[in-house]
Amino acid sequence: MTIVKYNTLKLISIINILRNMRKKLVMIPGPTNVPERVMLAMVKPIINHRSPAFTQLYKGIIEKCQKVFLTKSDIIVFTASGSGGVEAAVTNIVRPGDKVLVTVFGEFGQRAAEQVEAAGGKAIVADAPLGDAPRMDKIRALAEANKDIKAVFVVYNETSTGVTFRWLKELGKLASDLGAFYIVDAISILGGDELPVDELGVDICIAGSQKCLAAPPGVVIVSVSNKVKKYLESNPPPPRHYFNMPRYFKFAERGETPFTPALPLFYALDEALTMLLEEGLDNRIRRHKICSEAFYRSLSAINLKPTAKEDVRSNVVLAFNYPTGIEDAKFRKLLDDKFDVLVAGGFGEFRGKVFRIGCMGEVNTPHVLTTVTAVSAALNQLGYQNSTAAALDEALKVLSQLN
Template sequence: MMRPERMLVMLPGPTNVPERVVRAMLKPVMGHRGPEFRELHERIIENAKYVFQTEGDVFVLTCSGTGGVSCALENLLKPGDKAVVAVSGVFGERMAETARRRGAEVLEVPVEWGKAPTPEEVEGALKDDVKAFCLIYNETSTGAKARDLKVLCELAKDHGALVVVDAVSILGGDELPVDEWGIDVCVTGSQKCLACPPGLALISVSEDAWKTIEENPSRPFYFDLIRAREFWEERQETPFTPAIPLFYALDEALTMIREEGLRARIERHARCARAFYSAVEAMGLEVFPRPEFRSNTVIAVKVPSGVDSRRLREIMKEEYGVLVAGGMGKIRNLVIRIGCMGIISAREVILTLTALGNALNNLGHENDVGAALRAARRELGLARG
């Protein structure tokens, strides 16, 4: 069995963590009610605002990305409130279920898997009494991105709805100017495009969202954003004990993003995504989403007929040391998913494509690995001959 420390983790989260970030977690644990933590926390929030492209409030929660989405909906929605949720995959289904368990009246906008919601599909569901419009910007289960997000935000605002965006698998890897696009609450996770270990969620909150949260008498206890705001404003602390080693890691990961520059980081993700898509098509494989919906951070590729998805992934892992994910939900056995996020570079792209092509050949599905790698190198600016 391949040892984890030798594995190239090409999952759509968690992803490979830079050595700098790993080393940061080796620092001694500090008290979370002292000046050292406050200094750390202030630096994290400042850099997080840079990545969110917001002047609003940002909070770091000790939980998963799903916990962050729960925090958003439980602070904004009261039982009986109406919420429109675009559902185009597993994580859209989870978002709708989270709102429903909150007691909200949920109107789902069903979207074909592999596609993303369009303004035409959403407009009919938005009414003037809708409290929130909720969607997944980048559906991790299908590799489809809502490229009309800016227009969808404008449409929701025109109807007086707050906009809640799950950006767990895309923030820091693609364009998402939270303030410019009018997003009221945006959630991401530490373990994907931020290239940090799992265990933290980050959430941004607009002024309009605060007005609704302040009027909500049934806010949650642990995820109470009013309490989080009070602790931040009064003492730059968190209400409850944070995962301090993960805060060290997040601090280093965000510092690395500032050093690279957000624009350069987004372009790097886009360049690597183009390389993946060009290469898998050169192999004769089919990408699950159509070109207009393809994500730059999650590459979903259909498994060829006659090839067992689980066996394909096992060979990539055991023989080539590359870990990719299978599908989820109703496309569990239909696709494999490759994470194109975090510290993704030409090296990871080439190694993953080599493993994929060779594993397919091992299973009797012949393809031209050389042609695929040449296609990838062209997109990466590494073309030879």
């Protein structure tokens, strides 16, 4: 009754399941490839989520997250997608009539602005053409015109366009000068680029599990500063339950979540964070930078144009414009069927015009070389003549910087 031993027949069935899985190289901007160690953590035994065993798991996750976010703040883990984390941030902070300065330079900024309005707030939108990010002068001008801004919400990395907002420090300073809460949507980038939460004065930072942290999708991690906690104590949010932060704080005191957590995803997140800390946060960020640089150089060598302006190009989501005549669906199906490589299409007005590569999590030399080879070869097959050798040559030059 004590320890369940797996018998030989069961083990053989497990082995057969794993042997026969056709695995794709998942180079979409999340979910991304998940290391086997992390996948296997999901099959750990079911435990009571109201027990010391869960509290131990939970506290380990929080401590590791604090090391990855570089914060001493509280951390909340919601069983939800990244969008749930954004909804949590907005609905806990925004009250009817509140002004929130929101950067909008793609789909996810647009959604954040919608959420602000849905909460009864007024979104002061700092926008930019797709492929670019709003610059600080524009943002400062908006702040000048709206002194009573309660919060500044920035999308650090806009997954829909492959653009990273590069002025987090300056924007944090502005938020501080305004006495506003500073909310950073880092869903697709945390762990893949710099984001020292406490140093930048970030009040709420949102990260997805299935991006640079290389865990499966289904949980979203949110850091919450003491300033926000204090605010919520005297200004409780609307009494909806699921994304109600004070409810999470209360249960966190005993190392639990208020609602039944997605236990297997908590096990996986814990393992993924352990792997990240084994590698070292700085090393992981450096690896993301080198791999993305290898992608940009190699695909530029075959004359593909990045969608993003050069100074705001993302190291974690890379968008490229299709050459004339290449059909999105045909190209991605060929990559998938023949090369077992998954990349993503474009969003909104970029649909059919760009493809996007997730350069996230486990991303490494074989991932980059396999993807570059597949992209180049598929384009050749579809009539866009290019030299795979030239592309690989550039990639290898950059990748030689990796240990």
